[in-house]
Amino acid sequence: MLNLKTLLLLEFCTTALQAIAWLLVWRSWRHLFELKVIAAGFVAIALGLLLLIQRGPDPAIWRILTDNTVIKIGLVLLADGMARFLGQPRCLKIGIVCLAAHLAFWSLAVTVAPEALALRIHASTAFTVVMMGTMIRTLYADRSQPSFLRWITIALLAEYSGASLLQSALVYWYPATVANQSVLSDVNAWYFFQGHLFIVGFFICLLFMVGMRLSLDLRDRNAALAQEVAERRRLEDELSASLDAEKAARQEQRQLTRMVSHEFRTPLAAIRYATEMLDAVIRHPPDAVTKRLRSIDAAVSRMTMLIDRFLSTERQVEGVLKVEALDVAGLAQDIQRHFDQVGLGERLRFSSIEDVPGYRADVEMLQTIVVNLVDNALKYSPPETPVEIAFFTRNKLLIITVADRGIGVPESELSHVGRRFFRASNARSTIGNGLGLHTCRQLLGYHRGTVELQPRDGGGTVATVRLPLPGLEPESEAECREVERA
Incomplete structure (x- = not known):
């Protein structure tokens, strides 16, 4: 039991x-x-x-x-x-x-x-x-x-x-x-x-x-x-295919850029050759003719520089930056000479030209930047008003200012100025394409610099370029040794 x-x-x-x-x-x-x-x-x-x-x-x-x-x-x-x-x-x-x-x-x-x-x-x-x-x-x-x-x-x-x-x-x-x-x-x-x-x-x-x-x-x-x-493998394959397509597109873009650059150089070379022939054929040309020939030559040089530097999408990769010591006084003289050749030099006023020892940059790019800013200032200012240019240093920065007494920029549009093809609403009556300031910002990017537009007291605009010191590194080993010896 x-x-x-x-x-x-x-x-x-x-x-x-x-x-x-x-x-x-x-x-x-x-x-x-x-x-x-x-x-x-x-x-x-x-x-x-x-x-x-x-x-x-x-x-x-x-x-x-x-x-x-x-x-x-x-x-x-x-x-x-x-x-x-x-x-x-x-x-x-x-x-x-x-x-x-x-x-x-x-x-x-x-x-x-x-x-x-x-x-x-x-x-x-x-x-x-x-x-x-x-x-x-x-x-x-x-x-x-x-x-x-x-x-x-x-x-x-x-x-x-x-x-x-x-x-x-x-x-x-x-x-x-x-x-x-x-x-x-x-x-x-x-x-x-x-x-x-x-x-x-x-x-x-x-x-x-x-x-x-x-x-x-x-x-x-x-x-x-x-x-x-x-699914991740499929997405990885799609991403890889997209990257390959992008690489192919970039390669085609480079080839197109080289082709366009080559096609531009041919007529520019013909123009330069023609000006040289005219200068050689005319024994005692009038001053006006000489001035015009020099203006054509300067314009051709500038266009050639833009083709070699701005149109290339692989500047730094292909090593097209020409880094050298900056002579601020020489840069100011080149800018003055450029506008003298087109009959606008008398409107330029250099209020400050401060030397910056040891600063290295692509000088031709900096010249293009300042020329574009001055060109905008002259274009949108009354003919009788001057454009003031200054080069000086402050807080470990090389500062370049271009001040005018022009029409200014509407305050609500200041943040948009500099975008590709953008033009202020009060500038539509003046001929332009909206690429000048955009080009400046692109070229300043290679120098880690910035450009800013601000209203000027009494009317007009002040364009301020800020470039960090001491600038770019020397381009070659030989230049490095020269800097060390100096």
Whole structure:
């Protein structure tokens, strides 16, 4: 004969360990939040068994109701947790209704007929069959778990339902077995023993279900990862193809630039040759002719310089920067000479020419920058007003200012001036293309310099160029040695 107390103690220990195991599983995989409901179910069953072990030989009515209700709550939580885990409709409402009906019937039975143990056994059987049937329905509708695992679990639930029905049948057919006895007598030990086997088997089946779920999740993640890797490889291939296309486009652009530069040089060379021939043929040309020939020659030189430097998109890569020491006074004389040749030199006023020893730059580029700024100042100023130019240093910067008394720039458009082809709204009536200041900014970029336009007090505009000292590095090793010797 099985000893019921020992059996209940064994079942309590087993269920308590299973509850701890489920809590650990849930803490390890928090995204499977349904596991905490299953863990709560095992905790409730273990607590109910503990209360049964502690029950005395003549328990109070509230104690009888509490012990059995706690175990029934555990079954409801197991059924609801499994439905959640398998993604099936929840059965908590069914469980609550059955639990309320069971509690009401038991309360009435222990109050009205406390000696009628068979009534309580039949009520427990009905509750167990309903909850087991609910779990069987959940497993039957599920398709996420392997069929063999679902059917093994269904068979286990059916066996427990059958054992409960058998106990009710024995009580019904042989009422003497429970006459004058409590439910916790050794005669019912077989039922608690098969309940112990059921809870162990159910625990194992649930563990296998969790393992299969994690395996499927891992497989899905691996598939998603493989898809992401394939997508990234496709994007990498597209990016590589785009880079190759861009390189090809840049190469075509370089070839086009070289071709255009070559085509420009041919007519410019013809113009220069023609001016040289005119200068040689005419023995004593008038001053006006000489002045015009020099102006043509200067314009040709400037256009050639622009072709060699500004139109090339690979200046620094191809090493076209001609870095040399800057002679500020010489630069000012070249600027004055340039505008003298076109009859505008008398409007230039150099307010400051401060020498900057050791400053190195592409002098021709700087000359182009200042010429463009002065040309803009002359173009947008009244013919009788001068343009003031200054070269000086301040705060480790070489500063060049070009100030005029022209039409100025609308304050709202100052931030836009310098963009390619942009012209201020008040300059539309004057011939231009919006490239002068843009060219200045492009060329200043090779010197890490900036240009800024500001309104001038009393009317006009001040263009301020700022170039960091000491300038660019020497271009060749020979120049480096010369700098070191100096």
